[in-house]
Amino acid sequence: MKDFKNVFIFDHPLIKHKIAILRDKKTGMKEFRELVEEITTIMTYESMRDVKLAPVQVETPLEVTTQYKVPEESVAIVPILRAGLGMVNGVHKVFPTAKVGHIGMYRNEETLEPQEYYCKLPEGIEHKTVFLVDPMLATGGSACDALNALKKRGCKNIKFMAIIAAPQGVENVAKSHPDVPVYVSTLDRCLNENGYILPGLGDAGDRLFGTK
Numbered sequence: 001m002k003d004f005k006n007v008f009i010f011d012h013p014l015i016k017h018k019i020a021i022l023r024d025k026k027t028g029m030k031e032f033r034e035l036v037e038e039i040t041t042i043m044t045y046e047s048m049r050d051v052k053l054a055p056v057q058v059e060t061p062l063e064v065t066t067q068y069k070v071p072e073e074s075v076a077i078v079p080i081l082r083a084g085l086g087m088v089n090g091v092h093k094v095f096p097t098a099k100v101g102h103i104g105m106y107r108n109e110e111t112l113e114p115q116e117y118y119c120k121l122p123e124g125i126e127h128k129t130v131f132l133v134d135p136m137l138a139t140g141g142s143a144c145d146a147l148n149a150l151k152k153r154g155c156k157n158i159k160f161m162a163i164i165a166a167p168q169g170v171e172n173v174a175k176s177h178p179d180v181p182v183y184v185s186t187l188d189r190c191l192n193e194n195g196y197i198l199p200g201l202g203d204a205g206d207r208l209f210g211t212k
């Protein structure tokens with residue numbers, strides 16, 4: 001795959017370890033859900049290296065000192081339904097007060113085209129750093145449409161996080177949204193004829209919610 005300036009593929013040994021368990025078809029729903037959450041928390045740390053801090057005065061037992069904090073209310077989380085829901089708690093571990101918006105998308109199983117069925121975003125989202133999250137980036141259609149919906153609402157500072165991605169999906173998002181940093185835990189080989197990522201982990205929504 002071509003190098004894109006806005007694409008960051010993590011090469012973290014702990015993430016690799018957890019993804020190996022996540023992929024295993026013997027991994028059950030509870031462990032799958034916990035792993036998605038843990039991987040997301042690690043990804044959130046890694047993707048916030050450029051976060052803007054605000055100075056605050058802190059009184060230690062000995063003196064007053066200027067310290068730096070991430071401003072409260074500056075972060076929002078937007079999962080792409082359904083599977084993105086599995087990543088929300090992982091970001092909340094780092095930013096517990098982040099408000100949550102929802103964008104509902106499903107892929108038409110024949111055309112693989114995404115269909116938006118729901119969009120509800122918190123007020124003032126356009127002033128926040130928005131984490132758009134979805135564990136799977138396959139063709140990139142869902143992510144691109146969700147990014148368009150957020151931009152239509154005025155969001156300017158968006159980070160997209162996916163756990164497993166196909167090269168085709170990464171290229172699609174990176175080219176269509178060069179202003180959006182794309183954080184991916186692992187880059188897989190390709191898509192199969194049904195649009196599933198190989199080797200992948202199967203259907204993330206079904207494995208998270210036990211629907212199959």
Ligand code: PRP
Nearest residue numbers: 081082083106107138139140141142205
């Ligand atoms: C999956 C996944 C992404 C999308 C990725 O959702 O969670 O949203 O497919 O595919 P794309 O990159 O080709 O658009 P799905 O449509 O299966 O819905 P679900 O989350 O409700 O299971």
Ligand code: URA
Nearest residue numbers: 138196197202203204
């Ligand atoms: N959505 C999934 O849940 N898995 C894939 O492999 C591709 C899209």
